[in-house]
Amino acid sequence: MGTDVDIALLVKELCHHDAETEWIEFKTNNSDAEMIGQRISALANSACRLGIPTAYMVWGVDDKTHDVIGSSFRYRLEKRGNEELENWLHHQLTDNASFEFAEDVVCEKHVTVLMVQAAFCHTVDFERVPYIRVGSYTKKLREYPVIESEVWSRITKSDFESIAAKGGLTLPDALSLLDFPKYFDLLGAPMPQSRDEVAHYLCDDEIILRQDDGRYAVTNLGAILLAKNLKDFPTVARKALRLVQYKGRGRSEILRSKDYEGGYAVEFESAVEMIMALTPSKEDIIGAVRVQTTAYPERAIREILANALIHQDLTVTGSGPVVEVFSDRVDFTNPGTSLVDLMRLVDNPPRSRNQKLASLMRRFRFCEELGTGWDRIISSCEALYLPAPKAVEYEGAGGSVRISLLAYVPYRSMSLRDRVMACYWHACICFTNGETMTNKSLRCRFGEGGPSSSTVSKLLATAVGDGLIKPVDPETAPRYMRYVPAWA
Template identity: 25%
Template sequence: MTKRFVSETTDCDFKAHVEHSRPKSWLKSVSAFANTIGGTVVFGIDDSTHEAIGIDNPQAEIEFISRMIHDRIDPIPHFEIALSGERAGAVIELRVPAGTHPPHYYRADGRREAYVRNGDRSELISSEHLNELILRGTNQTWDSLVSGISMDRASFTVLRAGYALRTGHDIDDADLISFGLVTDDGGYLTNAGALLADEPLIRHSRLFCTRWTGTRKEDPTDDGEFSGSLLTLLREGEAFVKRHNILSWKKTPNSRINLRCYSERAITEALVNALVHRSYLDLGSEVHIDMYDDRVDIISPGSMMKGPLPKDVMSTHVESHRRNPIVCDIFSRMNLMERRGTGLREICSATAAEDGYRSEFKPLFENGPHDFYVTLWNMKFERTPQVAPQVAPQVAPQVAPQVERLLRVMGNETLSLSDIMGRMGLSDKKNFRESYLVPALRSAVIEMTIPDKPNSSLQKYRRTHEA
């Protein structure tokens, strides 16, 4: 019986043959797996049917695979090669765990390139992600590096006051050194110290807040740009959302039910997550709070350290990988976060605890190639019924937020399914089709380039005129 493999994912790549003339076609996946969460390249799988078609002379191919990895991947990652299946349809499985000394480069033809996995694709690494891998490979983190900013330029009034209020203890200059905020000689700030100082010493450590009219980025009614200590950014972000977090109540025979647009605890948890886990290597980037009539999006630069993001964070444990461990330690000491990887679960739990919660208000998390998104739904928003086309054909159709995000990612380009998923940082094709692609097609905001052959391997998608 022919074995059928399900699909390519973030940790699985299919190849029909072992390419000898173009070994880069599969070696870039070796680099990508070693630089991210690990994975398996399966040789001998038909591209369209995902059925095992087998490999001729597997022993010779295994030797070639091993030789190419040793010759063209630097440093050489740990890997295992195994045969799977019956002899006539045997496939080669090349298993590559996450590397311990990244980045792992592909080197040939005068090139030296590093790759990462985005969705089901192996892509060239961005400069900021490459810098993170270099730091990880040398057992360093960005927030531990010396900033070059003299201690004389900084004050820690906000940190000292907040720490005393939340813990009952004072911070002295020796604590600043032991916490990793100041160098051992007391002369310079680390990057973590620069982030927590009162002054805006790191320009791109900023928070941009906007309240938009409607459900798209149109006609802002309120905005704010904030800089300074991360604790200041947290306080200002909470205050901005609270201004628009309308509270009402409903009386019952025995009690009063408070109805909020958003859980305040969920907002705080999402903001802390955005500020402490963001990538500060992406110069010119900021954390954004975008509030709409139906939701609030909190967007932080940098994807998750190690993915992919589980489909359901409530039932699946999310490993705790801290991009900025010194900053995380300070926030943990102040009881503003925990360090066990339950932050996303806490956002969901806090939202579900609200009196106005319904299942459709479950928070949405998206791990994009360059950013991490948290979407909290307005639990008091009532969608306006769509106007019938014969009454008002000029009115654009109402679409779900997932479809709006798909449209933003597509822009005006014509893209394949794997291209779209890669840009959105998604790997679950079934969930992508059900939550994004099919609703977008039904809403007539996107269309197929080959509508007569919906399952064509050449199929792509583009915006319609209505979108």
Template identity: 30%
Template sequence: MKHWIESATKKFLRTQKPMAHETNELDWKSQISSNKERLTEHLIAFANLPNGGYLVYGVREPDGALIGVTQEEVSGITNQLTNLGRDAIEPALLLDIAVVEVSNCNLLFVYVEGCKFKPAHKRGKTIEEAWIRSGASTRKASRNEVAMMMLDSKAPQWEELRSTPLLTYSEVLDLIDLGVMCQLLEKPIPDSQEAVINFLKAEKIVILDGDGYFITNVGGIALAKKIERFESLSRKMIRVVRYKGVNKSSGTIDEVPGKKGYAAGFEGLIDYLKLVLPHSEVIEQSLRKKVSIYPEIALRELVANALVHQDLSIMGAGPVIDIYADRIEFINPGKLLPTKDVDRLIGTTSESRNEILARKFRDYRICEERGSGFQKVIQVVELFGLPPLEFHELENAFKVVLHAPKRFSDMSSIERVEATYQHAVLQYYSGQSLTNTTLRVRFKISEKQRNQITNLISEAVLEGRIKRRDEASGNKFAEYIPYWA
């Protein structure tokens, strides 16, 4: 049964009691009108409702008695309404039909889907040629009502678009990893087909259409069992490329493409990175243990950032992780949003061009609260004694560089100043200030090198990266904050 039939039938039955009456969402007719203009206006009015509406044929007016429809009438009504919805209305309407038996009488239900780009209006006319439902009747919309519909209307996001042709229920489950999805959400797998479909629909993974289903882009990109089976998404799979040295000219060790959707394959990707990245030995409870020289928290946050903040509208491009001997580069298609500045990425409010995908990652506990990602990365970068994180805007991409551990004495002047700035930002968002002492702790150096840190702070001030919190304070106990604070 088509997904909307049960709801439509219940709405219709409610119009029969206690007295026959029509509603804004449902109008019944004995037969199709010969007045095409008026029919067009009815279709427009239903399309301008938030959730669309229904026309029911085979019901006598005005008493609501059921008289039924013939096969010939069904064909004629269907053809005429379909043609009007396609040719006379802008944007073209999506109509679905079903013959439903009610009290031993066959009725034709026509479902007019709510228009996403409101207002629906007469083709070739201005948007003021729009109609709405009011008081169970159809009337022309006022200018204010047209304006309100425009405000409430929005273009569909990339994640909401369809990534597959029309599928059966079994085909959907063959493509989407329902088990992993439920595991990530910490929910049991629904126990019936209807419950599964309602669950997937609520999660924006599928779109219901008549007797079949479309998988959305976010459903495919996040939960595909094999992303290569989604023709429109296969080029967006993440790739991990390992190089022999410190640049591309050194040659590659291997290139491994992601096989699953971003969420379905996330843990596997992190496990792979931990396996192939350089390790160091540590002693825990008298036992030697190999651990990655790159903190796992940083890997998780930077991979998630590249996946979530890429520009998904760029065709034929996906995120790339380049692994060199001395660093990892996380590259995603698309530049920073115009409202973002490279210097202000740490700790500021998150803003994503892919809000649905970002919300899925939070729901799946891959990401945590908004805006905390880079702040957490900087924290573990300091804890592990790594050089500062690097941010680079490329021609049509964005790159974040995570360096391998490096002693203070081996860092360049540029790295030291940038590390000082990032430490000042971290301290500022923790309600504290940068001092000579906190910066020595960050670089893991001793009191003997206080003068070196004093000189570094002076250099960072001179370059405009930090400033004194209180210009009147003495040098010995001076506190510093980011230049923009």
């Protein structure tokens, strides 16, 4: 959907249909708000059932002859009580209703088009009642149990990524909204010489879709990955990556803030570079060579950022992934709860609620779908003797997950909880590598000047007491004791 659609061309294409269908309706001057609300519900649910990205209602076209006759309907002037029609409709429809009005002059006559996106996640209801189109009639969905079953079957099989973010576009208009050269660059493939060839590849990966009427739609997947500007796509505009740097350890004073306008594939590298630039680094002289040491491993930054983008719940409205840089940590927050237990991130098989997004991000070489991302994050932090990253899940408003990379602190300055979690994740990494944790390996994990053997023994006993690790053989002598995660 989008107001930059050629309305005149769209209307002419819709008029080519022999009769009203379940996804097209023609009106003259009917401006009844209740009628419009019911039609939005019916058209959205019918489009979902038929697998069509966008349905339409057109004022100014005769429903029998399909002649353009013009209309006196002006949606901007219509009100329900003291509220503008469009706002009132949003309040009466369920939160997954996505629609847009547009106006133009066609054949020297005023025409208004209502573009309605297909229902996703659940049915689109008006005043808590779902409607459906049966032929050219609008009916309550519950009165047609077979059709209702078909709608819900389509909803359960559909995914947010495949839904049209903006439809009714000519191919040049669709391509103009996307940084499609980036797509071929990231795949290491040569750029096709014609638009039709470009469209062939983008359609194969569901970046764009060819509609039945010959126009094109950019999918949510295409928009969120390759949009030149996410604000061009209302369904994903709030999913833009945001980067914020604060002064000190709290959020009371913002030093800088940046909202990345482009899609994730377009902005990923620049976002990583900016995060690394905002975190402290130092230069050491090793031999005759200057070596720059960063506060956080770039490998961990890349992995956590990619995971935050891929594993977010795209259906949670009003929020997107956020990176916050503090003096002592970097927080990565994404909307949606975790699909796996946060304490089992190392060994669990890979799972993603956004399969197409994850697949393309892997092909773009931003991540792997092997379930080894957390292993690499832990290992890279251990290599710099950093505290173990923190993973926290928050409830409310769809939930969210926050991963925190912590800056280096000496062992004596670490909290007991941080010490215990470092012990736990070290045991996990050893286990996945086919090894076992020992007193010596844990001492090495904390680096030179770290805890003594007796101090580590006490730490191991605490981790055992907390139910995080267990000895392989409880009867062996203390100096030969080996440990694995409690779940092993």
